[in-house]
Amino acid sequence: MAAEANANDLVQVVVLLAAGVAAVPIFKRIGLGSVLGYLAAGLAIGPFGLGFFSDSQAILHIAELGVVMFLFIIGLEMQPSRLWGMRKDIFGLGALQVLSCIVGLTGVGMAFGFSPIVAFVAGTGFVLTSTAIVMQMLQERGAISALKGQRIVSILLFEDLAIVPLLALVAFLGSGGETVTVTERLISGAIALGAIVALVLAGRYLLNPLFRLLAAANAREVMTAAALLVVLGSALAMQLSGLSMAMGAFLAGVLLSESSFRHQLEADIEPFRGILLGLFFLGVGMAIDLKVIAANWQLVAAGVVCYMVVKAVMIYAVARLLRTCHAEALERAVLMAQGGEFAFVLYSAAMAVGIINGETNAILTATIIISMVLTPLMIILHDRIVPKQQPDTSGLALPENVEGTVLLIGFGRFGQIVSQPLLARGYTLSLIDKDVEFIRDAGDFGFKVYYGDGSRPEILHAAGAATAKAILICIDDKEAALRIAEHVRHEYPLIPVLARAYDRGHAIDLLHAGVNYQIRETFESALNFSEEVLHVMGEDPELAAQLVEEFRDVDDERFALEVVGGIYAGRSLIRGNAQPADLVAARTGRERAAREAAAEAARAQGASPQT
The missing domain is CATH 3.40.50.720 (NAD(P)-binding Rossmann-like Domain)
Structure with missing residues (x-):
């Protein structure tokens, strides 16, 4: 029996790898991108496809480590001085976009007949953009290091920070304000702040000496293990303190961004990051519940359209309010119009405290997943329809009857x-x-x-x-x-x-x-x-x-x-x-x-x- 179970596990591993290896090159060749390839492959092998997997949530739980490692790699590129220079975008642009979208999307939920609290939770979950999809697409477009890419990264960082108070607020709303005291909330905040301080101190005074010691031992496999330990340990510390794993990994990356071991760490983590991030998208594809979509297809379709349109309009309006050019504002709106993976966490927490029931959770989750699937297609459509921005030639001389040897x-x-x-x-x-x-x-x-x-x-x-x-x-x-x-x-x-x-x-x-x-x-x-x-x-x-x-x-x-x-x-x-x-x-x-x-x-x- 044990042999049969092991063989079945191995079959599932082979199926996962084969699905990604087969789908991604095909989708990239036809111009649809790797993200959509993973999502389609996940749907094909999931419970509503060929049925190789029945529990997509188990896959997603493991694959979230791909997002964690991705944010660690991004953190390695963000020196503290550079991050400090982005503070206005993080707490200015990021906060304004998140608050504006919460207001707009809560209104959408109320228009669908949800109660104010349910509408708030549904809209707030959709506000949290998919870090994995947006960062992957920015990377494929070569825009992460560009100014417009840095602004989007700043917004995503604020959204990662916002998940903490949002989860606390969901717990408060679900309890009716009776079982969660002010003292308990203060204690939770102090624990979270203490975890951040401890991580900063460890990164500043412990990590570099540790890696110097390991480098002197000249054991490459131990260096790789240490790199994984730093990423996963930081993520675990943040999760235990009530913060997001992604935030912990990002902070660890930032703290090591000026280390002489930065490039070695990046090289060690990159293979795990790529595989697990692909696994995450496969898990999202598997999680598409076709039965729920079929039973509530009108509500799901209307929800996807309304939530994405309203969110895109709010993002565009905030960008233009802050004097961003039309082309960049439109691209940002299209790129960030979907919901994200943190919505699954928020909706699960809301269901646990009784704010939403299982059917509503399934409908909202399907809405999020479909919006994630549509994002690569929307980007392709944007690139084909929207004319390329013409360079600003004001003040430049154009050649006219020029003579030269x-x-x-x-x-x-x-x-x-x-x-x-x-x-x-x-x-x-x-x-x-x-x-x-x-x-x-x-x-x-x-x-x-x-x-x-x-x-x-x-x-x-x-x-x-x-x-x-x-x-x-x-x-x-x-x-x-x-x-x-x-x-x-x-x-x-x-x-x-x-x-x-x-x-x-x-x-x-x-x-x-x-x-x-x-x-x-x-x-x-x-x-x-x-x-x-x-x-x-x-x-x-x-x-x-x-x-x-x-x-x-x-x-x-x-x-x-x-x-x-x-x-x-x-x-x-x-x-x-x-x-x-x-x-x-x-x-x-x-x-x-x-x-x-x-x-x-x-x-x-x-x-x-x-x-």
Whole structure:
């Protein structure tokens, strides 16, 4: 019997892993994101799908550790000084958004016929945004470190803090104010505050010495165990004191953010974080009760729409009130319009004290889960419908009848280095770029950079392409560089075009587009680096230089063969003044000369030449 139970447990583990591995790549490939993939996989293998699992709450209980570890990783990126700088957003923007949404969503609940207390609990649960979904989507969009992402993180942090007084308020409302005395509430608050102080002191005075001691022992597995101990121990301490586990993990991350072991901790926790966070979304998908939805589908559908719309409107209104631009306010409203995982905790507490019954809890939970499922779809819809925000070009000069000896397109790291010898020689440069903030920064250093997209023919003409003696394509956008090269070759065929190539394939594409010279952006620097490595290894400098030059020649010949072999057979230069046909001939000549020399040497020694 024990063997059968163990085998069944193993089957469930395999099913969980297989569901995530199969669904997530498919959903990411079709542009729906990993979160929706996990949710769909959970629904498929859950009680209302294939039935591999019957208790989704058990999965969710374990998988909450994924959210805990995710917040620990976020905390590692939040140095105390940076967090202190966010205090206005946390306690200003966060508090205003939460309070406004509570008022609006309580009104929605009352409009559905709930009593004021039930409407308050239902609306408050929906106010608590899903930290896991929002942070995952911010990460996928590369927006966590951006200013707009930091504002959302600040709001999420305030919501994590708000769960504590909200749970206390639910307990008070359920008891009718009779069994929970003021003294007991003060004691609970003191315990929570004491736990935070203890965690701060431990993080400041104990954790770094502990990790130094473990590092000296040179036991990698113990370091991993210690990292897990810090995360889970902090979460447990906060939970026992009445606070949220997520808050404890976040505080632990913040306290270790300036530690010299920060990167090691992040590397140790990351695999567990990813697996458990995926498990959390699988559990949420399993928890979708299709029977409740089917029996109350009109109420659930209306609830999802009304709660999400009202919450999005309130978020947008608060953002605009605080002078956030329309595009950022709209994106924030769409991203944070769903309910979150903390609502499950709040509704369970409300049911335990008798505020809501089991059916209401199931309906509200289904509303939260469906809103979470809809969020990735809403973001995709937002990105496809809402036009991309145009950069603010006020105060920037646009090119118009500009004349320069050289037209340089893209004044980033590569373009700046290219420009220096030309400027030193006295050439006049016409500089264009489309990074608004960079153009303003360059102006502070005395560079006159015009705003413009070099892939547009009218911008090239206005920037002086017709009168330039050379056109330099120095941007790091592969497709845009090809479009520029094609435009220039078509409109200005007699002007030399020199381009920065991203890699070997891009270099061949540029030759096909008609550039006269290309260079792979990391090729020469990598060869110089390799030559220096040979010096450090003790090789003779002349031998090191010879080895690098031989590789450069071989690479040129191989590149020429690839070009002539069918990818491109034009007359463009590859490196220096060498043409593909010249390089092929040179290689053939060298090989012939080497064979003749070998044959001559063999005859001189009286041996038969080897072929």
